[in-house]
Amino acid sequence: MPTMSSKTYPPSSEFSSGAHVDAGRYEEMYAASLADPEGFWAEQAKRIDWIKPFTRVKDVDFSFGNVSIKWFEDGTLNVSANCIDRHLATRGDQTAIIFEPDDPNEPAQHITYKELHAQVCKMANVLKALGVGKGDRVVLYLPMIPEAAYAMLACTRIGAIHSIVFAGFSPDALGARVNGCDAKLVITADHAPRGGRITKLKDNVNQALLNDFDEVKCLVVKRTGDPIAWRNELDFWWHEEAEKVSDDCPPEEMGAEDPLFILYTSGSTGQPKGVVHTTGGYLTYAAMTHEITFDYHDGDIYWCTADVGWVTGHSYIVYGPLANGATTLMFEGVPTYPDASRFWQVCEKHKVNQFYTAPTALRALMGQGNSFVEACDLSSLKVLGTVGEPINPEAWNWYNEVVGQGRCPIVDTWWQTETGGHLMTPLPGAHALKPGAAMKPFFGVKPVVLEPASGEIIEGNGVEGVLCIADSWPGQMRTVWGDHERFMKTYFADYKGYYFTGDGCRRDEDGDYWITGRVDDVINVSGHRMGTAEVESALVAHSKVSEAAVVGYPHAIKGQGIYCYVTLMAGEEPSDELRQELRTWVRQEIGPIASPDLIQWAPGLPKTRSGKIMRRILRKIAENDYATLGDTSTLADPSVVDDLIENRMNKA
Ligand code: ATP
Ligand code: MG
DSSP: OTTSOOOOBOOOHHHHHHSSOOHHHHHHHHHHHHHOHHHHHHHHGGGSOOSBOOSOOEEEEOSTTSOEEEESTTOEEOHHHHHTGGGHHHHTTSEEEEEEOSSTTSOOEEEEHHHHHHHHHHHHHHHHHTTOOTTOEEEEEOOSSHHHHHHHHHHHHHTOEEEEOOTTSOHHHHHHHHHHTTOSEEEEESOEEETTEEEOHHHHHHHHHTTTTTTOEEEEEOSSOOOOOOOTTTEEEHHHHHHTSOSOOOOOOEETTSEEEEEEOOOSSSSOOEEEEESHHHHHHHHHHHHHHTTOOTTOEEEEOSOTTSHHHIIIIIIHHHHTTOEEEEEOSOTTSSSTTHHHHHHHHHTOSEEEEOHHHHHHHHTTOTHHHHTSOOTTOOEEEEESSOOOHHHHHHIIIIISTTTSOEEEEBOOGGGSSOSBOOOTTTOOBOTTOOBSBOTTOOEEEEOTTTOOBOOSSSEEEEEEESSOOTTOOOEETTOHHHHHHHHHSSSTTSEEEEEEEEEOTTSOEEEEEEGGGEEEETTEEEEHHHHHHHHHTSTTEEEEEEEEEEETTTEEEEEEEEEEOTTOOOOHHHHHHHHHHHHHHTOGGGOOSEEEEOSSOOBBTTSOBOHHHHHHHHTTOOSOOOOOTTBSOTTHHHHHHHTOSOOO
16 A cells, blocks of 8 residues: 555664663563463552552453443552652652743743642642542643643542543533533633633633532632633632642542543544543553653653643643653643744753654644754654554654654554553554554553454454454543443444444554544445545645545445545645646555545634544535534634535535
8 A cells, every 4th residue: 555655664773772662572561461461460550659559450341231340449549649749759859840831931840749749739728628529520621831730630639530621622612511520610720821822711611600500619820810700709719729728738548440530532523422530540551651652761851742631631741751750841832833843942942852742733843844843953852752643654754754853763652532541552662663553552452353344353464444452451441421321332332342442443464553543434435445544644645735634425326435625735726637636646646446536625624622633524514414513612613614614515
C-alpha cells in the first residue's frame, strides 16, 4: 500500500542501551505479563505506595450481563499522597510543575513538590470547609493553570470524585455535566486567557447553574482579576478561603476500587459517555506507561500539550508524571499564539526532553512552514509522542525530520478515555518505528483482531479487522457513571467475551499493529472494504491539500461512494481542474477503487475541542440528511457546519 511507507526507523544503539526497555527486555516482559498477569501486576503495583497492601490482584468478568472489573481490590491508598507526599523527603525542592502562561511575557512559574503539597492541602481543606466529603462529586472548569492540578489532587486527597469539563465548552455542555453527576461544587476561574483571547468562565458557570442548580457552590480562582458577576453566599474566592485554612491535610485512606474521577469522552461518535476510573489500578497503569512509553528518567523535563479536560491531561500531565516524581509542564496557551513557533520556543526555554502532542496540532504547524521550528534550539528533545488519531505519514515524517532532527524516536500512542493509559505504542528504545503504526501492545495488553461480521478471531499476520482486547489491564474503565447497562452494551455486547474498542486495525506481515480508524469509518465500495483514513492520508499527501475528511454515502451502483471534504493550503484556489487532479492523485496513490466520487471544498472541518474530526456529522451531510445532526455541543466551532450544509455536493 503506497501510503504505508516501508521504511523503518530502529532506535540508535546509544538510545537503546540507556532506555528502561530495549528490544530483548520488551519481549521478555511482554511474555511474562501474559503468562502470569497476576504476578506481573502485583510486582508493578509496587510502584505505588499502599496504605494497606492488597491480597487479591485481579477479579475480572468480561461476560455480557455480568461485566465486572476489579484490580487490587482489598488494598488501600491515597492518590495525592502518591503524587506528592512520598516525594517530599527525596525531592521536596525539585520542580513538580512548570507553568507556562498564555502570554509569553508573563513569567513562567516553577512549583516545587513542597509548594505543591502546601497548595493541595490548602485546597483540600477549603473543599472540606465548603462541605465536600468523600464520594462527593466536584466539577472542574478551569484554564490550564496550576490550580487545575491542585484541584484534581485536592479532590483525591479527601476522596472526592472530580469531573473535569474542558474550559472551551459552552454553559449548556457544562450544565449537563454538573447535572449528570450531581456535583456539589464547581471550581472555576474568573476568566481564561487562551491564544490572546479571553473566555468568561465564571459567566459561563453562572449561566450553567441558573435555576436548576441553585444550590451548587462555586470556588473561583482569580486569573485575570477582571470584573465578574457574583452569586452571594454560593461563590467563594479561592485566594480568600485559602487564607483561612491550614496547609496540612491528612490524606484520606481510599479503597483501590473507589472512583477517582469521571470523564466524558470526546463525543466523536455519539453522545459523550461518563467514563469512570478508579484509584489503585488507574494510578499503577498511568505511572508505568508514563515512565516506559516516554522513557522518562529522573530529572527529565516532560511536556504534554494536552488540556486537563481530556484523559491525556489526566494521565500524562498530572497523575502519571507526578506519581513518578517528574517535572511536568503545564501550558495555558495554543500552538499558534503569538505565532506558530510557540511550542518550539517553550521547548527551548524550558529545555524540554519529552514532548507529547496531537497530529492535528502537527498538521496545523506543518502548514506554516519550517522556519518557525528551525528558529528554535530543540537539542534538548529526546522523545516525541503523538496521540488522538492516526498520524498520517506526511505529518510523521515532518515531526521526525524537522522537529526531532532525525534523532528522537516518535511514540504513536493508541489509547482511549476508556483505557486510562496507552494500550499500543512503540517503545522508544525497543522498536523499529514505522510511520503511522501503533506497533506493539503494552505489557499485559492482549489485542485480538476479529472478523467484523462473525466475530471470529483472525489469526496470523497480514490481516485486518476489528480490534478487541481479550483481557483486562489495571487502567481500564470500570463503568459508565450511573449506567452500568450502557457500559456493557457499548463495550461488551457486540463481540462476546472481549472489550470492543470501536477501532479497526491491521496486523502487518511483521506482526505490528496499525490503527485504521473507527470501525464506523470503514466504507464498502463495490465490495471492497477500505478505511477512510487511507484516502485521507493520500489526499493530505498532495501539496495543495492541508486537511481532508472522507466518509461514505449511499451510491446507486457501488453501494457506497467516496465523499471527500478537502481544505486547501492557504493561497490555493478551488477549481474543477483541481478536483480532477486530486482524483487522479488518489487513484495513483491507492488505486482506482479509491477514486473520490464527490469532493467538497471545506474552509473548515467540524472538530471536537480536542481536535478530532466529527465524521458522524460529515456522514449526515454527505447523505443529504442534515436535519438531525445529533449532539454538536462538543464542537469547537459549530458555525463551520452551516457552510458545509450550504455547499453540500449530494443535493438530492
Ligand atoms: P467518543 O468515544 O465519545 O466517540 P472519542 O472516541 O473521540 O469520543 P477519545 O477517548 O478521546 O474519545 O478518543 C479515543 C479514540 O481516538 C480511539 O478510539 C481512536 O479512534 C483514536 N485514537 C487515539 N489515539 C490514536 C492513535 N495514536 N492512533 C490512531 N487512533 C487514535
Ligand atoms: Mg471513543
